[in-house]
Amino acid sequence: MKPTDVRNPEYYHKVVDCQYACPAHTPVPEYIRLIAAEKYTEAYMINWESNVFPGILGRTCDRPCEPACRRVRVEEEPVAICRLKRVAADQKGEVRQLMPQAPFPKNGKKVALIGGGPASLTVARDLAPLGYEIHLFDEQIAGGGMMRSQIPSFRLPEKVLNEEVDYILDMGIHTQFLTYVSSLREVLAKEYDAVFVGTGAPRGKDLPKLPGRQEGAASIHIGIEWLASVAFEHTKSISKKVIVLGGGNTAMDCCRTARRLGGKSVKVVVRSPFAEMKASPWEKEDAMHEDIEIFDNHVPVSFELKDGVLVGMKFQKVRAVYDEKGKRQLLPTGEPDVFIEADEVLIAIGQQNSFPWIERDLGLDFDEWDMPVVDRKTFQSTHPQVFFGGDAAFGPENVITAVAHGHQAAVSIHLFCQGKNLMDRPDPFTNLVSQKMGIHEWSYDSQIAADHRYLVPQAKKSVTLKDRKQEVELGFEVQTAQKETQRCLNCDVQTVFTEDRCIECDACMDVCPTSCITFTVNEDESQLRKNLLVPAENLTQGLLVSETLKTGRVMVKDEDVCLHCGLCAERCPTSAWDMQRYFYSVTKAYQMPAPFPALKK
């Protein structure tokens, strides 16, 4: 196997599992260390720079980082990354002065943002400091998009949402709320230099053909529409018996909101097995904690009406069968259909994109699924001036993905407005610094805490079920947060190996608590993986392979379960191993080299 090229910024980035898994590549261990050092403001700013909405995401993020956390591979639970982010947001000091300060000198370019959700707001934040004149259009009364209309207040208090939306809008963004854009042609006619579409996936899926759907329409609601109507206070109550169809996070938000608006018997009914429901495990737990029953393996058959009034629904019981390829099929079990009583039904079975306002003769291509053709790297559509991001680009995802899209779309728009090649994208910012403070001293906490994950306290159910706006999760107390930070393995503190210093004493191999290091004869990768002290079977994790050493062997380190405890470097007599902190940051538009020299006159 060839020696590992650690000069490729992606090698060490991949070792930082949480950061690598995060769509926006937020430097997670870096901000967790700052929280441990009680530098909450700095921790917040690291987040804000990367994911724009730390307070919001610290409560509502889908947390792709947590299943990726290395801790899962050596014990059971990941570090509570998301909830630590919230601690940074809750405990921070004054942050406004640390953000780019409006007003910004104008560069003469105008950008329209359609939709006021996380993707558009990210583009706004990244472009405003560069002097772009930004016009943001949204049909709602305020910015935030689905974060405002779909995420209930008991998960995301309005205050937190407003604060982080306002940080951006206060950068001199021209907002036009309560404005539904009905024609892209009209927008393009207004001489914008670029248009960004961040309109989300605004249409909730329905069950139009299910018997009784038309007749019972008054008692049947589309989940996201109903949630929006609750958020904007058009809907203030619901009947006692409620069925929620669907197994995603929207279904969980629907059922929990229904409990707060008067639903006594709220049941979630889902086609798939419980374990395969799309909702995050913690969302399911929270729902069940609020006395919501979940019926899995039930396929809706009909809405049942009596005297023209909805009385419940019929379901067919199924079981999941998998073929060799793991593809699932739901087969009827043959048991009689189940009737479940209900006065109202909320349909939360998924969302779709919808672009009725985009004319199809503008040169903006749509594919066979009626989705715009968008470049995965540049987020440019086939109309060079029009960019997409968030759920509008490739279908429903999540907030953090929308933010990541926004950053890249902003870079593209900035390049586009300068007439540059969109594929010529800025490299990430990287920095590798030794953490050595003395012979055996490191500037990070190298000890490995064996603590299990700490629980986030919740408000009492008797309180939360009475008040829709009472936040359920109370956030970590500072002392608990401090303990939780110690569970982080500091995966960004890299084990850097320097071949020509190694005397092959094997001390590192002997001391490594997780048997990651092997000195052996070089082979091709598949053979080498087998030859290690413990075979490296996790193929998603890289091998750090050295140049050939004096005795003809190579050093091979399996990155899989390295604890970054620094013992290899402590036991190394020649400092051939060193612990070096790797900082990786995706370059945002406003961090790119100074643009528009001509306009600076």
Place this chain on the structure above:
Amino acid sequence: MSYLKPLFSHPKLPKNKLGYTLKEYEGSLSTLCAGCGHDSISAAIVRACFELSIEPHLVAKISGIGCSSKTPTYFLGNSHGFNSVHGRMPSVATGANMANRDLVYFGVSGDGDSASIGMGQFVHVIRRNLNMVYVVMNNGCYGLTKGQDSATADQGSKNKSGSINPFQAIDLASMAIELGASFVAQSFSGDKQQLIPLLKAAIKHPGFAFLNVISPCVTFNNNPGSTKSYDYVREHIDATSAKDLVPGKNEIKIKYEAGMSTQVEMHDGSEIQLNKLALDWDPEDRNSAVNALQKARAKDEILTGLLYANTDWNDLHRTLKTTKTPLNQLKENELCPGIKVLNQVNASFR
């Protein structure tokens, strides 16, 4: 500096026949200098005991004084240990072994502990063929007192302060063979491939097994001009054989070319299979072993591997015809068989 090992281990760490992983055989985190050869030997002992599926509570580690004698803290943390007086490890090991023959005895010593202050004890434990593994972690210097030349430092070797050793070295391996040790091997801390099978064979050997392991002192004796540095040893090493311990007779043996392979049989049915590298050498012939050592020395080479083995000699228990039951398991009726037996014994002296 870290004083504690993380509790986590590799989730796929292999298990031995007892269901234990290597972790169960490890000790505390070493406080020796980073890169010390002794730590490698500790790691080799851990692996040898793991691979032989020895129950950790059936091992006793006994040591004297010195860097080497600190190491029992760093391996086999679940075994018995006795850190004794300087150079007196053999006496304590003899006493322990006499009291309980069921344990595996690891005597850990250094070049100072064995070749200087403990020489008298070293000589006599060999004479008695006590069933134990006697490991000398030999770094040719007194590492604990800042690296003065020890009795095993080679003549002409340069120490870290630049002075040349004017005295002849004591060759512990030759001496052990000469004194009648029944198993003598030599190895290098930086070569676990060789060291681990040797340790396993030594554990299996029914008698006194002596291992002289060259173990560089990274702090005081790893300088150019030293004959016990990593670089020097690697350049001058000459192995007698490539070897493997085959635990049972029925197991598949590695096939070597005719005339190149030889076996040393152990009493429990296992055998050491050797791929001979030195053709005129026979591990069961003392003369050829001594000759091989002398020839290697004349060529400035360090002969490593199994040098000599004799499994026929009686160990101390057999010589003294001691009871097979450990003393702590003897009941009152066995220890005090009554007036009738006493009278018989007394009568035998009349």
